[in-house]
Amino acid sequence: MSESSLPKVAVVTGAGSGIGRATALRFVRGGCHVLAVGRRAEPLAETAALAxxxxxxxxxxxxxxxxxxxxAAVQALVAAQGRVDALVANAGINPQRADALETTDEAWEExxxxxxxxxxxxxxxxxxHMIAQKYGTIVATGSVSGQVGMAERCAYGPTKAGVIQYARNLAIDYARHGIRANxxxxxxxxxxxxxxxxxxxxEGVLDQIVxxxxxxxxxxxxxANAAWFLSTGESRWITGVDLSVDGGFTAH
Ligand SMILES: NC(=O)c1ccc[n+]([C@@H]2O[C@H](COP(=O)([O-])OP(=O)(O)OC[C@H]3O[C@@H](n4cnc5c(N)ncnc54)[C@H](O)[C@@H]3O)[C@@H](O)[C@H]2O)c1
Structure with a gap:
């Protein structure tokens, strides 16, 4: 991978809103074709229109x-575009902010x-597909609540710690195929x-959070900018990293 290489075809999950939409738009701005994945068609169409x-x-x-x-979705993408260079696995949920005793089985499992x-x-x-190409990047969206302890994240925090560890393991297993994961x-x-x-x-709590x-x-x-950087050749020697994108939250 050269320093100047850019992804040509990417998949972004959770692309109908928030961070995923901004990521899809960032990749399009970088010249990439994006498969925008999400639960509902309408917000995805809005993302496509914005792009x-x-x-x-x-x-x-x-x-x-x-x-x-x-x-099936990725196979259709590769059939149409010939390859898939980058995945930003961004979709995620936090259905119940609660401690262990309050967390419902349903929220835990979902x-x-x-x-x-x-x-x-x-x-x-x-x-x-990435193995066949001998090239690919995966960026998984974790959270600072997978890096540090936070109140009322009984289900969400452990899943995000799992996201971080999953990316590390991918980095080790697939480096020999030219695939990076962060x-x-x-x-x-x-x-x-x-x-x-x-x-x-x-009152006052929002000020404390800020x-x-x-x-x-x-x-x-x-x-989105961090996801883009980790999907380009400028980050070609970075893999297995958990990058905080947090305005100094974890340092604080
Ligand atoms: N907003 C924050 O402060 C924050 C902080 C840390 C981490 N995150 C993470 O960032 C990611 C994006 O969140 P966001 O803040 O943009 O929120 P968001 O709710 O706007 O985006 C999440 C997206 O994921 C999609 N999604 C959820 N479940 C899905 C499923 N089963 N299949 C397909 N799509 C699904 C939703 O439709 C939605 O578009 C999430 O993984 C979230 O945990 C967000």
Missing amino acids: GGAAQVTTAALDIAEPGAMD TLRINLTGLHRSCRAVLP SINPAFVVTDMTRGWLESRP AAHPLGLGKPEDV
Whole structure:
């Protein structure tokens, strides 16, 4: 991989909103064709429209954790575009912010199903193609709550620690095939996932949360730029890393 190499064809999951949408748009801006994956067709169509249409973005509305769903979508992408250079496995959920006693079985199982099984099935869908090409990059979206302890993240935190470890293991298993894998780990970014929760914090608490980020809260584009860097040749000697993209949150 040369320093100047750029991905030509990428898959971004969770691309209908927030960090995933910003990532899809960042990759299109870098000259990449993007397969935008998400649960619902309508937000994905909005992402495609923002990117300037079907030549730059194709969409697939599916559940990443459903057996075979990602395999079929990636196969169709490779049939149309001839390759898949990058995966940004960004889709994730945090359905219940709760401690261990309050976490419902349903929230526990769904968080593991999407954040870990969905990640695994997304990676397994691109790996055979990347191995055949002897080239590929995978960026998995973890979270600072997979790096440090945080209150009321009983299910979410362990899944994000799992995302980080999953990327490390991929890095080791597939380096010999020219494939790199890293995780990016945001602190608070205002998106659909966090907006309502942040706005409902008692008076003063939001100020404390903002103050825990020396550079303030992040924007989806800040995370998208990190995903782009880790998918280009400029990061060709970086693999197995868990990169905090957090405005100084973990340093603080
Ligand atoms: N916003 C933050 O502060 C923050 C912080 C750390 C990590 N993250 C992580 O960043 C990623 C993106 O989150 P966001 O903040 O943009 O929130 P978001 O809710 O806007 O985006 C998540 C996206 O994933 C999609 N998705 C969820 N389950 C899916 C499934 N089964 N199949 C396909 N798509 C599915 C959703 O439709 C949505 O578009 C997530 O993995 C999240 O855990 C976010």
